[in-house]
Amino acid sequence: MAQEEINKAVSGEYSLGFEIDIETDVVPPGLNEDTIRFISKKKEEPEWMLELRLKAFEKWQKMEEPRWGHLKYEPIDYQSISYFAAPKKGPESLDEVDPKILEAYKKLGIPLEEQKQLAGVAVDAVVDSVSVKTTYTEELNKHGIIFCSISEAIKDYPELIKKYMFSVVPMTDNFYAALNSAVFTDGTFVYIPKGVRCPMELSTYFRINALNTGQFERTLIVADEGSYVSYNEGCSAPTRDENQLHAAVVELVAMKDAEIKYSTIQNWYPGDENGKGGIYNFVTKRGICAGDNSKISWTQVETGSAITWKYPSCILKGDNSVGEFYSVAVTTLAQQADTGTKMIHLGKNTSSTIISKGISAMKGQNTYRGLVKIGANAHGARNYSECDSLLIGDQCGAHTFPYLESKDIHGQVEHEATTSKISDEQLFYLRQRGIDEESAVSMIVHGFCKEVFSQLPMEYAVEAKALLELTLEGSVG
């Protein structure tokens, strides 16, 4: 079915696109060149961007969907997805934001109006693919920091976009990255100038709001020489029945002496206990430590989505550069996660740390997949990997696939892996002290995740703990 539709699209028989009224808020399902032209026009993009999108689309059509993940799901019908949706209203200020959207933020504990006042947090909220609001721009402007939607950046900073977009994740990097390159609707762009330490945590909250709308975000963060930025990305989606595709791309560039800290809380709708519904999350995240002494640190807390396919990676090109990956991935209900990282050591004395904590409960399946690659010139490269799995109950599973490729005989690589069950002995000990079973489980789980949570910014760590508790509620006993 999907192939037939694609064939139609390729042959030009499938015509919906350009007759679509540009005033509509949602394009009908389906993907062809016209859909892409529509998106580009809707975003008021320059011609060069449209050309790049069309090129990506052309390549994507020749690519195969990867199936090597330890994941089971029905094939995705890419022609049944609608590739663009804008919110019903286009608000000028916070007062004009749809009350329902604000309400959803409140439920997530992140009311925009409070966040405006919250010390040091600027929010570029993305609701259904269009930036609703960007705050704190003025404060950031003073430092010469650019923090805006990717659509604005394409219009306002074309030189930076041309230089860096696709420079870390090439448009044909993989099937999902190519799809994203063709149809991405919005996302975030951050540029930190030379020597500037970003004075606040930058945050973007994503939500999927309209039924059947694929979410294709694109984020690009460039930290120029000697700069620092900490960026937080958090997600949540409301309950729905149909599987939704989410294929984001994140690119990070750290120049000489620069540092980027990227933290994620992912809480997309996980589907029900039979695996019905839920988000399919196929994400490509990669950073390059382009200059000497640069550092990129990924921290992720993954609790949502029916399917997670995600490997935030670091290319350690500069000498003495550092890559870090701290991850907590929780799979409960019938969730499946295949996640991990790639650390590519190219420069001398580069070092990387991988701390991965997988928690499986109910029928959840959790896979760690990580690659440590040490190039021929990466003398003195070091890696430390620790992959721990925690099982709650006996229907879930944990799997570990560490890969190591070393071309430098002096490279130091250490890998430790453990799998444990929450022991009855531990639970009993806590209960004998008067702590009820559910609290005892969450206490043990928090202890298990401590190394990762301690990497998160303070308020984010609190949120992550609460989320973990909520996620594992009722999965014990």
Place this chain on the structure above:
Amino acid sequence: MKILEIKDVHAKIGEKEILKGLNLELEPGKVHAIMGPNGAGKSTLSKTIVGHYDVEVTEGDILYKGKSILNMEPEERALEGIFLSFQHPVEIPGVNNAYFLRTALNAKRKHEGKEELNAAEFLREMKKYLEMLGMKADMISRSLNEGFSGGEKKRNEILQMLMLEPEVIILDEIDSGLDIDALRAVSEGINMMKDGKRSFLVITHYSRILDYIKPDYIHVLKDGRIIKTAGPELVAQLEEEGYESIEEEA
């Protein structure tokens, strides 16, 4: 009025019956020592009282303050005031010792309708007891029992006992693995808890601990039953003649 009454309890672990009609009464304010050879069922007795998942009670009843506790969850028994100092306290990585103990204490306070302690109030209390037990201040921030020495683990059990203020205190081989200083500190902690109301059940293999914690009664446990109850003078006889010499009382 007895604080704890164990009435003709039969209990098994797996398929094996370990307690075979055990009778025991704890009096308020008294120290009861349970002595007996290996495999007599000493640890099973303590597990049975606190509702350990390994143990299945097949016959008999256990009354705490006159009410049966056999259908109560382990945490309910704990909140009501029954405390077990574990022979081998389990390590729980990443769980902060102070955080754990505050959670336990506040659960108890909540159960008793008292105000919960905030972090500062709790720490002040905890530091007081740490000092009393000769424990280092890093006990506040370390993970629960993780990497603790044998002595540190036992002191930490006593710390919890002091702060949770239970009414029936079961000390399972509290003296095992302790050097003389630790033994003294632990004993001081226990003696401090004596208030004329609390009862202690000291389960031990050796009589050494009884030089520090003076028992009021000695019960000899053998093959799943209490076969003799006497005053502290029995300790000397056991030391000299061993358990073989004890005949079951009619």
